[in-house]
Amino acid sequence: MKKLLALIVIILVFFVQVVVAGRYLFFFPYASIIRSEAAVHGISPALVAAVIRVESGFRSQVVSRRGARGLMQVMPATARYIMGKSGHQGFDDLEERLLDPQFNVQMGVWYLDYLLNRYDGDIVLALAAYNAGPGKVDWWLKENIWDGTLANSHQIPYAETRNHIQRVMYSWKHFRWFPQLWSFK
Numbered sequence: 765m766k767k768l769l770a771l772i773v774i775i776l777v778f779f780v781q782v783v784v785a786g787r788y789l790f791f792f793p794y795a796s797i798i799r800s801e802a803a804v805h806g807i808s809p810a811l812v813a814a815v816i817r818v819e820s821g822f823r824s825q826v827v828s829r830r831g832a833r834g835l836m837q838v839m840p841a842t843a844r845y846i847m848g849k850s851g852h853q854g855f856d857d858l859e860e861r862l863l864d865p866q867f868n869v870q871m872g873v874w875y876l877d878y879l880l881n882r883y884d885g886d887i888v889l890a891l892a893a894y895n896a897g898p899g900k901v902d903w904w905l906k907e908n909i910w911d912g913t914l915a916n917s918h919q920i921p922y923a924e925t926r927n928h929i930q931r932v933m934y935s936w937k938h939f940r941w942f943p944q945l946w947s948f949k
Contacts, residue, residue: 793822801869805877814935824865833862836872888914895928
């Protein structure tokens with residue numbers, strides 16, 4: 765009985781240390797923006813944070829060599845598409861606006877939600893499409909190049925997309941361990 769009680773105490777102490785350490789190991793810049801935009805679309809803020817971590821490392825001013833911009837690495841053409849579909853007014857300075865964390869996360873979460881709806885809530889397909897584009901993902905599925913599962917993501921012809929899916933899923937798995945992080949104001 766004493767051994768069982770001691771084991772329970774050790775497990776509780778370990779759990780408390782993990783939770784406390786998680787607050788410092790998984791610091792989320794822009795958490796309030798992520799929370800609010802995720803809530804608008806009913807998406808897990810931990811998933812949004814995982815996409816941001818992989819896309820930009822939480823650096824809002826990042827511009828890829830292909831032109832993707834900001835926290836969620838939104839392409840200007842994708843932002844124009846989103847703006848047309850979501851009723852946003854055009855911006856002459858769209859490329860600059862994509863470096864604004866609020867606007868970028870708003871655009872990126874809208875697009876992630878669009879992809880999740882397009883693929884009936886399948887996160888793996890949505891992440892693949894976020895990285896490679898929905899046209900590519902649809903083609904891979906149609907041509908039986910990839911079956912759309914995480915287990916067979918090695919079938920994806922693009923190494924970047926394979927890695928993207930794996931890294932986002934890994935981050936999301938770990939970020940979900942600390943839901944209390946998402947309740948802070």
